[in-house]
Amino acid sequence: MKKTISLDKNHEKSLIKQLIAGEPQAFEMVVSQYHNIMLTVARAIVGEAFADEVVQDAWISAIKALPKFEGRSSLKTWLLNIVSNGAKTRVRRENRQISLDDGWQIEPDDHFDQRGHRLDDVHKWEQDTPEALLANDQLQTIIESTFQQLPALQRAALTMYDMEGIKMEEMCNILDISASNARVLLHRARTALQQSIEKYQGN
């Protein structure tokens, strides 16, 4: 199940007209809709310390460039590319001063024996539909907090691919990573969440 939060083309065109016309509600709408994911991308590329600034600069650039927006990509992708370019420039400028929790660290592999067999049985979850899992407030909090503790690049991959329905190629361009790296990040993020749910179910 992919949840894609994007506006249809016509809706987007009229939204852009409203933005160019300076309608306050249109500004409120785009900022509330896209600021969070722009921040996700900025944090993944440039790190926590510079992300807010990079996103604000990206907004200003985007608003200025809006009359030139041709609709070849969605507004969301266009905005994310602007953030990505700004973040990459910032990385180059700051050079060694940026420290990223890059999400590549190898996790201990303690679930398997030397021959690659599982050490513990994996059972079916009694409730495994999203609706049933999320009906449990405690579990929902656990999932949210696990998500927020993921390294920024893993959060970005998970958000873009599994929540926003952004295509793999587009995501790799925006995050400036290879497809094989993106797949590793995505799998680590999903596994971390699966394990946090499994741990809760096992208690």
Place this chain on the structure above:
Amino acid sequence: MFQCKDVAEEASNYIDGELPLGKRIGLLLHLVVCSCCRNYLQQLRSTISTIALLHPKEKDDTDTLALAKVLLKASKKQ
């Protein structure tokens, strides 16, 4: 032969339809004989659907309404 560990490593690629045919067959043959890995894959699928539905957000203290106002002003200066 695919082992449980291989399934755990390739699970996302399998779910996303990115596993080459040879590996896919290896994985499917392993699933036939391993209920743990069948359950694990189902758990991972449920996790992905759950995340998509919940759509957890990045921590963010931005006052988006205030930002929208600033951007509106900036656009009028052009």
